[in-house]
Amino acid sequence: MLKIRNYIKVKSIAEAYELNQKKTACILGGMVWLKMGNRNISTAIDLSGLGLDTIQETEEEFIIGCMTSLRTLETNQALHEFSHGAVKESLRHIVGVQFRNCATVGGSIYGRYGFSDVLTMLLALDTWAEFYEGGKIPLSEFVNMKKNRDVLVNIRIRKTPVFCSYRSQRNSETDFPVLACAASLLGEETRTVIGARPGRAMIVGDPLGILKNFREMTNKQRAAAIASYAEYAADHVPTGSNMRASAEYRTMLVKVLVRRTWEAVGGMKNEY
Amino acid sequence: MNINFWLNGVCINCEAEPDMILLDLLREKGCYSVKRGCETSNCGLCTVLMDGTPVLSCSILAVRAEGHKITTLEGMQKEAEEFGSFLADEGADQCGFCNPGFLMNVFAMLQELKDPSEEDILEYLAGNLCRCTGFAGQTRSILKFLQYKKEQKEADNA
Amino acid sequence: MKYVNQPVRKSDSMALVTGKPVYTDDISPKDCLIVKILRSPYANAWIEEIRTGTAQQTSGIACVYTYKDVPQKRFTLAGQTYPEFSPYDRLILDRHLRFVGDAVAIVAGETEAAVDKALKRIKVKYRVEEPVLDIHTAKDNAVLVHPEENWEAKVSFVGADNKRNLCASGKEEKGDVDEVLSRCKYTVDRVYHTKANQQAMMETFRSYCYIDHFGRLNVVSATQIPFHVRRILGTALDIPSSKVRVIKPRIGGGFGAKQTAVSDVYPAFVTWMTKKPSKLIYSRYESQICSSPRHEMEIRVRAGADENGIIRALDVYSLSNTGAYGEHGPTTVGLSGHKSIALYRHTEAYRFSYDVVYTNVQAAGAYRGYGATQGIYAVESAVNELAAEMGMDPVTVREKNMPVEGGPIPGYGDCGDIAPSCAMDRCMERAKEMMDWDAKYPCRDMGNGKVRGVGVAMAMQGSSIGGVDVGGADLKLNEDGSYTLGLGCSDMGTGCDTILAQMAADCLNTPMENIVVFGVDTDISPYDSGSYASATTYTTGNAVIQACDSLIEKIRTLGAQMLNVAPEETEFDGEAVTAGEKKVSLKEIAIKGTCGNSQELQVTRTFSSPLSPPPFMVGMAEVEIDRETGSTRVVDYVAVVDCGTPVNPNLARVQTEGGIAQGIGMALYEDVQYSPKGAVRNNSFMQYKIPSRMDIGSIRVDFRSSYEKSGPFGAKSIGELVIDTPCPAIMNAIYNASGVRIRELPATPEKIAMGILENEMKVQN
Structure with a gap:
């Protein structure tokens, strides 16, 4: 069982x-x-009093407070439109609405869990x-950084023009993904x-630049x-086996989901 | 720690250990409708409303209720009887153990979604497990309830 | 008839839907000691040394017990009529630990925190031995799961032998199967493997105990078997059962899990020793790793048909895994043959043989279907493969061979091998129509790489254990003219308290509101074996009818006395006893019953049937498969059931829908998996996914009812039957859609995608 000695609802990020x-x-x-573990926590630090549970939209970016719930992220209309529905698709299979009302964007990203749809x-x-x-720090850098004791404050999504698509394969609808795949045309990248x-x-x-100039290609x-x-x-994507599926099957899925997400991004087919 | 929160419209002042889980506090306060079906946030039996939003009381520290409005089925008896009658008329109450969490999330859904399709309903309630019914009877009861509410509203307007 | 066959609301509905505190933990005393169990980290180990001193000294701890403290007489936790077929192979705590999760020590204390702390302070030295984890090598393995000398099989003919790791073994046959098979034009010989599944009822195992003013042990338990728990606790604690009282409140589902007294012995022992109230609430983790899941079975089926598609021979061998203890081992395996072979009426010869082996995993138990689910999956799948060999529509094969009313049900056992009532033909006809089978069989390409296929299976179950199960009803007329119906069966959400009151209301010609239902308290309720084996509607239903008839006799007799006429001259219409012009109301009779009266207006009736009339059904599945990912969705499931008269069509429908959904889980992803060292990997609802409402497509249910003469109002059972068709029907649909035969459950997307790939490679080569 999780044990907590002190609980402090902080007044500032500095605190x-x-x-x-x-440690x-x-x-x-x-x-x-967190509550599933057997950790002994000396001080539990609660950021929920800092107003970090909302999404702000500016000309350049979406600023998502670390305490924003996954459900808030899922139901944000502007982000939904910006991501062509991909953000919602990446979230809607995660257990249930109540779960997504509790789980935070900060927690999901900071944990860098292998099964994470959000991170993908x-x-x-x-x-x-x-x-x-x-x-x-670009998320692509953070994802491979060592854990430290810094405080994640916001997630910022820059409004670089994007076409994107998200797909996951699951053994049942609300299970962890067996494989998740996101494809995006991010500016020219x-x-x-x-x-x-x-x-x-x-x-x-x-x-190898296989997808180079994707925008200009004919269908x-x-x-x-x-x-x-x-x-x-x-x-090139290393896969592994666990109780949900084998590495071999996952590799097969890499091929299928990469093709399907890119077909969707290319506006060629999006009906699976 | 000393905490203050609203429980079903009543202001509560009580002591809670820093690692006490809201679910346990609610049962301690006599809200026995709040059930625990798992330890991994997967079953939805412990669903309560926090400022109107459905949350898993098994995953919330009691101290985090500070200043919030918590609603359990004990605080929604009239609504429970009204919708519950539809559930009962399908025979879909069955063992009843998942009913309170299910009802709380149904109430949240009715607040949040206007005119939900069957697909919307299934997705919104996917986090509420039930092992007795196979869900079909629950869905029938919701669709019939929505129809009843719609007719009621139309009658009021006319 | 006013209530029977009507969709009335369950009598306890409003309490349940408004969240009233009616379950075990809701009503437990606040000062209960909290009981928890220290569990074995090894699959096969002996306790060399166990030190509990510091644990005992932990503040708030009331007691710590080890194997040294418990009675040394072995018992079984199986909820079965005495003498149980399940072997006596357990102690409350044993030095020998037989699976990861087996009980090492019991700790009870004032708070959960104190108990958790004490659990950590128990120091154990284990002698770890090699476990038996493979069912194929368990029989006659050098390592014995139960080497102990005081192991005992109460019933010798089940073929149990602990020195061979055998919980049961046997053979039943008629005719010369090998000879008939050799004459068959078409034959198949296949092996099917079903996995352990968790019942996963929403309320985990739990009970609380206290000592009453007579010094007796009172146990409030979420159980399907109050009277068996009473006996089991007497045996386990080595005290007279008269010292034990068991009460069942509302319970949050069972599905057979609670037909084993999984957790009651621990708080019972604590309370008996300390004389203090105690409770044990199993976590979901415990309910996943040390409970009573479905028996894993590997079933070999040989089936043969002649040139006309008539099935002439069936040979079934079941290898069942009972795990570390033998609860329900010898009996579940029986159903794997009895309810599957009997589906084919033309067999000239059949053979059913079986071995039930002990292994070092958690003990299996009773789960809805009780072995029939496994056997029917195997035999129905084999028949589907046989149909493919013959190039015959799987529906046609069944139409030629299915059971018919008054016709043979070979090897069934409990009904003289004849189906007393059967509407399987009408079920098939209706299912075909609902599914639009002829248009959809075998498959349709939906574009986008998706293909849909349909599949079919039949099933049968029983209605009670013939000649064994006992139903009881106690009926009395109260002073105000109302009735009290005391029951010993166990409503676990299924609604038996309600449907039995429906029957009583019709018999007594009174409104249901005029009947109070009471159950279950072993001190007060009439004896009833409990709610399992699809027995309650049929067995207890008959007891209720008989009780009503007898009470009406008594009402008429007292009424006749009041009217000064002979009882034979009277009639009772539910409101009054009349004799010609003379009339005395029920209320007057009721009051008379309380004043200067020496005739009891109360009866108890007990019923047991030598027969177990089988209910029948047809299930048809339509699946959609994504050929590239193997993703499979049951888009439509049609179930047509012959349960005799549906006493409450709503509840019968929901039973069916619930059973189908559980079956879909079993077919597609539910699978209790073990690590190489024998630890359960699916130890939570996060890792053991049961279907969510997004996973279940449409389930459409209809009834085609035969009339079972021996049943109450023509009723048979429904509870278990409904989980039997999804596995074979879905596997058949998957084959028809994709050409992939899944012979090991569950049919995960991976198995299907890989199967498709394999088939494509074969074509290319």
Whole structure:
């Protein structure tokens, strides 16, 4: 059972940072994961009094407070439109509405869980993690950083024009994904993210430039490029086995989901 | 720690350990409708409303209720009887253990979604497990209730 | 008839839907000691040394018990009529730990925190031994799960032998199967593997206990078997059962899980020893790792048909995994043959043989279907494969071979091998029509790489254990003219308290509101075996009818006395006893019953049937498969049921829908998996996913009723039957859609996608 000695609802991020320097301290997110563990927490730090539970939209970006619930993220209309429905698709399978009302964006991102749909999705956008001490770091960098004792304050999604698509394969509708895939045309960049490999989400990369100039391609060219890139991804994304599926099956899914998400991004087919 | 919150419209002042879970506090305060069906936030049996939003009381520290309005089925008896009658008329109450959490989330859904489709309903309530009914009877009861409410409203307007 | 066959609301509905405190933990005393169990981290180990000193000294701890403290007489936790078929192979705590999660020590204390602390302070030295984890090598393995000398099989003919890791073994046959098979034009020989599943009722195992003013042990338990729990606790605690009283409040589902006294012994022992009230609420974790899941079975089926598609021979061998203890092991395996072979009426020969083996995993138990689910999956799948061999529509094969009223049900056992009532033909006809089978069989390409296929299966179950199960009803007329119906069966949400009152109301010609239902308290309720084996509607229903008839006799007799006429001259219409012009009202008779009266207006009737008339059904599934990912969704399920007269059509429908949904879970993803060291991997609802409402497509239910003469108002059972068709029907639909045969459950997307890929490779090569 989770044990907590002190609970402090902080008045500022600075206070949270200060308290969090102790190894046995812990910043609370939505508690849906934390409460399952057997941790002994000396000081539980609650950020819920700092108004960090909303999404602000500016000309340049969406600023998502770390305490924003997954449900708030899912139901944000502007973000929904901006992501062509991908953000909602990445969230709606996560357990249930009540769960998503509790779980926070900050908790989901900070934990960098292997099964995370949210992390997979946000990696496909121009997303930055904003820390109290470390400042703004591209999410793609943060995802591979070592854990430290900094405080995640906001998630910022820059409004770089994007076409994107999100798909996941699950054994049942509200289960963890067996594989998750997000594809995006981010300005001129093509980005493909695979999550639940079952390891942590990763950006696949396109060193051969298979998808280069995707925007300018004809549908026929796109189809050929997508097929070839799907093969590339299947060859290069490390997958593993767990009780939900084998590495072999996951690799097969990489190919299928990469193709399907890119077909959707290319506006060619989106009916699976 | 000393906390103050509203429980079913009544202001409560009480002591709670920092690691006390809201679910346990609510049962301690006599709200026995709040059930625990798992320890992993998956079953939805412990659903209560926090300032009108459906949340899992198994995943919330009691101290985090400070200053919030918590509603359990004990505080919605009239609504429970009204919708519950539809559930009972389908024979879909069954063992009843999941009913309170299910009803709380149905109430939240009715507040949040206007004119939900069957698909919307299934998605909104997906976090409420039930092992007895196979869900079909629950869905029938909701659709019939929505129809009844619509007719009631039309009658009022006319 | 006013109530029977009407969709009346459950009598307890409004309390349930408004969240009233009616379940075990809601009504437990606040000063209960909290009981928890220290569990074995090893699949096979012996306690070399166990030190509890510091645990006992922990503040707030009332007691810590180890194997040294408990009675040394073995018992079974299976809820069965004495003498139980399940072996006596348990102690409350044992030095020998037989699975990961087996009980090492019991701790009770004032708060959960104190108990948790004490649990950590118990120091155990284990001698770890090699576990038996493979069902194929369990029989006659050098490692014995139960090497102890005081292991005992109460019933010798089940073929149990602890020195061979056998919980049961046997063979039943008619004719020469091998000879008939050799003459068959078409034959199949296949092996099917079903996995352990958790019943996953929403309320976990739980009970609380206290000592009353007579010094007796009172146990309030979420159980399906109050009277068996009374006996089991007497045996386990080595005290007379007369010292034990069991009360069942509302319970949050059972599905057979609570037909085993999974957790009652621990708080019972604590309270008996300390004389203090105590309670044990199993966590979901415990309900996943040390409870009573479905028996894993591997079933080999050989089936043969002649040139006309008539099935001439069936040979079924079931290898069942009972786990570390033998609860329901010898009996569940029986149904895997009895309810499957009997579906085919033309067999000249059949053979059913079985081994039930002990292994070092959590003990299996009773789960809705009780072995029939496993056997029917295997035999129905084999028949579907046989149909494919013959190039015959699987519906046609069944139409040629299905059970008919008055016709043979080979090897069934409990009905003289004849179906007393049966509407399987009408069920099939209706299901075909509802599914539009002829248009949809075998499959349709939906575009986008998606394909839909349909599949079919039949099923049968029983209605009680013939010649064993006992139903009881106690009926009395109260002073105000109302009735009290005392029951010993166990409503677990299914609504038996309601449907039995419906029957009584019709018999007594009175409004249901005029009948108070009471149950269950072993001190007061009439004896009833409990709610399992699809027995309650049929068995207790008959007891209720008989009780009503007898009470009416008594009402007429007293009424006749008041009217000064002979009882034979009177009639009773529910409101008054009349004799020609003379009339005395029920209320007057009721009052007379309380004043200067020496004739009891109360009866108890007990009923047991030598028969177990089978209910029948047809299930048809339509699945949609994504050929690239293997994702499979049951988009439509049609179930047509012959449960005799549906006493309450609403409740019968919901039973069916619920059973189908559980069956869909079993078919597609529910699978209790173990690590190489024998630990359960699906130890939570996060890792063991039961269907959510997004996973279930449409389930459409209809009834085609035969009239069962031996049943109350023509009724048979429904509770278990309804979980039997999804596995074979869905596997058949998957095959028809994709060409992939799934012979090991569950049919995960991976198995289907890989199967499709394999088939494509074969074609290419």
